[in-house]
Amino acid sequence: MRIWFNHTLSSLFDTISLIRQGMEEGEFEFYVTHQRPDSPIRTLADSYGLEFYPDKSIMPEGYIEWALRYCENNEINVFVPFLHRIALSAHRARFEEIGVKLATAGDHPTMAMIEKKPAFLKRIAELGLTGTPFQTFTDLEEFDRCWTDMRNRYPRLCIKPSKGIYGAGFRIVHEDLDDYRSMVSGATSSVSLHLLRYALGRSDQRAGMMLMPLLEGLERSTDFVCADGVLLSAVTRSKHSDGSRHVAPDMHHEDIARKIAAGLNLSGLLNFQTMEDVEGVPHILEVNSRTSGGIGQTIHAGVNLPLIFARSLNGQSFQTSNEALCSVVVGENIRWLRIP
Numbered sequence: 001m002r003i004w005f006n007h008t009l010s011s012l013f014d015t016i017s018l019i020r021q022g023m024e025e026g027e028f029e030f031y032v033t034h035q036r037p038d039s040p041i042r043t044l045a046d047s048y049g050l051e052f053y054p055d056k057s058i059m060p061e062g063y064i065e066w067a068l069r070y071c072e073n074n075e076i077n078v079f080v081p082f083l084h085r086i087a088l089s090a091h092r093a094r095f096e097e098i099g100v101k102l103a104t105a106g107d108h109p110t111m112a113m114i115e116k117k118p119a120f121l122k123r124i125a126e127l128g129l130t131g132t133p134f135q136t137f138t139d140l141e142e143f144d145r146c147w148t149d150m151r152n153r154y155p156r157l158c159i160k161p162s163k164g165i166y167g168a169g170f171r172i173v174h175e176d177l178d179d180y181r182s183m184v185s186g187a188t189s190s191v192s193l194h195l196l197r198y199a200l201g202r203s204d205q206r207a208g209m210m211l212m213p214l215l216e217g218l219e220r221s222t223d224f225v226c227a228d229g230v231l232l233s234a235v236t237r238s239k240h241s242d243g244s245r246h247v248a249p250d251m252h253h254e255d256i257a258r259k260i261a262a263g264l265n266l267s268g269l270l271n272f273q274t275m276e277d278v279e280g281v282p283h284i285l286e287v288n289s290r291t292s293g294g295i296g297q298t299i300h301a302g303v304n305l306p307l308i309f310a311r312s313l314n315g316q317s318f319q320t321s322n323e324a325l326c327s328v329v330v331g332e333n334i335r336w337l338r339i340p
Contacts, residue, residue, distance in 0.1 A: 001077045001314055004031040004070065007051040008082035014296030015269070015306045016044045021299075022307040031074055038339045047074065051083065059084040064091055071100045078103050078313045080268075082290055086111045103313060105268045105289035114264075114289050117162050117210060124284055127263040129256060132275070132283045134210045136162060140200040146211045147193075154213035159196070162208035165288075171196075172214055215283055217276025222253045223291075223298050225269050225305050226261035227312040233305055234258075235298040235325070247301045248327035252282070260287060269295070269309035300328045 005012055016030050032045040033052070042048040052067075053060040063084060071079060078101045081088045090108040095101070104111055113119045121131040133154075135146040150157055161169040170189060177192035224234035234257045236250035253274065260272060264287075271292035274282035291306075298305050302325045308318055 001027070001310075002029045002031060002075060003078045003080060003310065003313065004033070004074070004076045006033050006067070006079075006081050006083050007035050009291075009293055010040070011291055011293045011295050012082075013041050013044060015291055016041070018296070018299055018304050018306040019310045020044065022304045023310070028310055031076060033070070040339060043339065059087040064088075064094065068094060068098060071095065072098055076100055080313075085289065086115055101313065103268060105266050105270055106264055110264055110266070111289055114287055115163055117160075117286060118208070120287065121284070123264070124260075127259055129259060129263075130281060130283050132212050132215065132285055134212045137209055137211060138206040140197060143197070143200055143209075143211065150211055150213065156214040156216075158212055158214045159191075160210050160212065162210055169209075213277075215275035215277050217278065217280060218282075219276075220250070220253060220274045220282060221271060221292060221294060222250070222257055222274070223269070223271050223295055223305055224254075224257040224261070225308045225312060226257070227267050227317055229262045229265040229267075230317065231258040231261045232312060232317060233303055233308050235301045235303060235305060237294055237297055245297070245330050246327065247297050247330050249301065249325040256282075256284065260284075267312070269305060271295075297330050300330050302326045 012032070019028060019030075029046045030044065031047040032041050033049050034041060035051045037050060052063060067079065067088070070076070077099075079095060080103045085104050086108070088102065089104040089106070089111040092102045092104070092107070105114070113123060118134065118136050121134060124131040133150075135150060137143040137146050147157070156172065158170065158172045160171075171191040172189055173193055173196060174190055175193045177190060179192050179195050182190055182192070218238055218240070220236050220238045222234055222236045225232040231254070234249075234254045236248060236253045238246045238248075240246065256274070257272065260266065268289070269291045271288040271290075273285045273288075275285055276282050295306065311318060
């Protein structure tokens with residue numbers, strides 16, 4: 001089976017490495033396109049080329065036609081997009097017409113909903129799952145109304161954009177922060193209530209934002225494989241107060257993954273994140289319609305999620321048992337490679 005990954009995150013190196021580690025000889029061939037000619041991923045790809053106009057925000061005109069030609073010219077069986085995956089998900093039928101499976105997490109309405117955090121959290125609540133409480137605002141008047149209501153119920157609040165990745169735009173709102181000391185100290189995760197209100201009052205932009213309680217408990221990230229709404233396997237990673245990182249099976253988070261996969265009819269190697277409140281209850285923050293950056297850690301729990309994902313693309317539905325998994329502490333080991 002020939003699998004094409006377009007421009008993506010560095011975690012693709014771990015994904016392909018782990019598939020190669022467990023696959024049969026000749027079972028898969030990996031075609032990769034990337035915006036950089038010297039990405040380390042090229043050392044693992046069977047075929048490596050440059051991406052077509054890698055604009056990271058809007059799919060450029062002509063991208064669909066280029067992708068279809070690439071698939072036909074290289075006899076691709078499965079296309080797993082990262083770049084432009086939401087826009088591409090609206091064109092599954094065009095790839096099916098040439099015999100190519102476009103492997104996105106869901107159909108276009110589902111992909112678009114996942115990227116809009118307020119819409120996603122409302123859908124999560126409809127599935128009976130515990131999401132993070134929030135209110136939305138776009139200007140100072142709306143913010144003040146949200147702040148008055150939520151500050152009466154929660155001791156600390158934070159803001160984040162309604163759309164975004166990597167935690168960009170996340171800020172903890174402080175009522176007594178010294179703005180100058182914050183600025184010169186390089187603190188990027190905090191903003192004073194005064195400065196936030198000042199900025200909202202002067203800005204002409206009306207970007208959607210969310211006001212949320214600050215959850216300060218244990219943070220978990222669950223990587224899971226699913227196919228047509230059926231969970232195949234899941235591993236949960238957690239960050240602890242002493243700085244250690246744990247990788248382990250987690251029955252509660254596996255159940256969350258099962259309900260998310262079934263409720264949204266998802267497929268792929270995906271990820272969701274939770275954070276505990278003061279009572280130890282995990283709240284869902286978001287679901288990523290892509291493979292997470294920490295996928296390389298999961299192999300230490302005793303299951304090869306990328307391999308299960310790759311084989312699911314061919315209709316195989318191997319499911320793991322928690323008895324086969326183990327709980328371990330992991331540490332980071334940076335690789336340095338010579339790029340040919």
